Amino acid sequence: MAGESINRREMLAMMGGMASLLLAGRAEASPINTSETMYTVPEDIKFVAQGGAPPKSVESALLYSSPEKEGIYYALLRWYPGYMSAPHSYATDRLCVVVSGTWWINSGADFDPAHTVPVKVGTFVRRIARTWHYDGVPRGEAGPVTIAICGIGPVDIKLAEPDKPLARAV
Template identity: 55%
Template sequence: MERRSFLLSSMMTAFAAGAAEASPIEPRQTFVLQRNDIKFQPWTGLPPHSGEMAKLYGDFDKPGPYLVLMRWHPGWFSAPHSYATDRIQMVLSGTWWVNSGADFTPNMAVAVPAGGYVKRTARTFHYDGVQAGVKEPVTVAVFGLGPVDIILADPKRPPWRHV
């Protein structure tokens, strides 16, 4: 038993010594942005206090891959819309409500809690948001290929809906 304790103690000392000598991260090789340093900005064209976005990589309006975080506030949904390319989404916090189709029926949306995955297929109508009465917003990570080329199912109606 003493030998195991000695080996474990020796390994921990060696590990701690190695960690103390670690070199700093080269940001051109490994970029790190801590959660508290991510800056969310209001979405252009959205009503105040309905949603924000943090662009982490690329731009969904330009060719190439992108990764954004979207934050939806309770009581707000997007109108039915589609994109030119597939979108892959992961719910990071809160609960997101999603549905398919051109008819806007948010009471029929499916709840996707934190840890859930959603894939949107290109040029299929869908909508999503957070039901009214919920206490916290939802944060969703969104990956895809730009440009997304959003098309509304009914361009005569607002693109964001308060429910």
């Protein structure tokens, strides 16, 4: 067909044939196999209080595996206004994305909530292994923050001040 032109009628016929092939393919698509593609709708995600933390301070929802187990994990963490974590570190990096609210973060072993930096929805935060950091939501904020966290377990958390609790009222 090199050098030959296709007339309008032939072009429309080809396009019509391609459209019917595409539509026919859709009609034959298989339904989702939930043993191969798993999902959890938001209303089925259950948050639970972090061990030892005051009620409505910090909660988590494990979506895949656990930070205490070997291998990759994925979780949601929710901080309520008026609470922050004490300076701590992990054995492995943690990759975080702010899902809702505003998260207040800082680095270092010196706990100073007044110098935290607000990060908004969609912000990506990488916590480098064995570096001190703290975070949460100061008192007076409109609502909690939810963060999606992925990492490799076990996290082996260490507190800069082991004699003080992980969740602190601020």
